[in-house]
Amino acid sequence: MAKNQSFFADVYEVVKLIPRGRVTSYGAIGAYLGAKSSARMVGWAMNQAHGMDDVPAHRVVNRSGLLTGKHCFGSPTRMQELLESEGIVIANDQVCHFTSVFWDPSLELL
DNA sequence: TGCTTGACGATCA
DNA sequence: GTGATCGCCAAGC
Numbered sequence: 001m002a003k004n005q006s007f008f009a010d011v012y013e014v015v016k017l018i019p020r021g022r023v024t025s026y027g028a029i030g031a032y033l034g035a036k037s038s039a040r041m042v043g044w045a046m047n048q049a050h051g052m053d054d055v056p057a058h059r060v061v062n063r064s065g066l067l068t069g070k071h072c073f074g075s076p077t078r079m080q081e082l083l084e085s086e087g088i089v090i091a092n093d094q095v096c097h098f099t100s101v102f103w104d105p106s107l108e109l110l
Numbered sequence: 111t112g113c114t115t116g117a118c119g120a121t122c123a
Numbered sequence: 124g125t126g127a128t129c130g131c132c133a134a135g136c
Binding site for chain 1: 116117118119120
């Protein structure tokens with residue numbers, strides 16, 4: 001750690017800043033970091049982050065609001081239940097009213 | 111050392 | 124409006 005964990009640390013920080021009941025997208029995080037990384041890299045960061053309890057990776061979904069990373073939580077329904085536990089409605093493995101619960105770091109954090 | 115894969119996104123056809 | 128392809132960078136094999 002120390003040194004430069006790449007934007008990974010930034011991704012973790014942004015994800016940790018996501019308020020309860022809100023979700024964001026990989027591209028939004030990447031854009032907030034300055035588009036230095038592609039959405040795929042954010043996914044990679046999450047891949048390392050899913051092992052961190054401090055990083056609510058379940059609040060991060062793809063651009064379509066689809067729970068693409070649910071399969072990385074051990075159970076395909078783990079992510080959905082976590083989101084529902086926060087008040088987020090999930091329909092068909094997808095975030096309902098995605099635009100309503102969407103949390104843009106570059107817009108909220110600024 | 112080099113190729114493929116990977117929790118995505120955007121653009122082109 | 125839908126489908127397919129390219130691009131991003133890093134890690135695994």
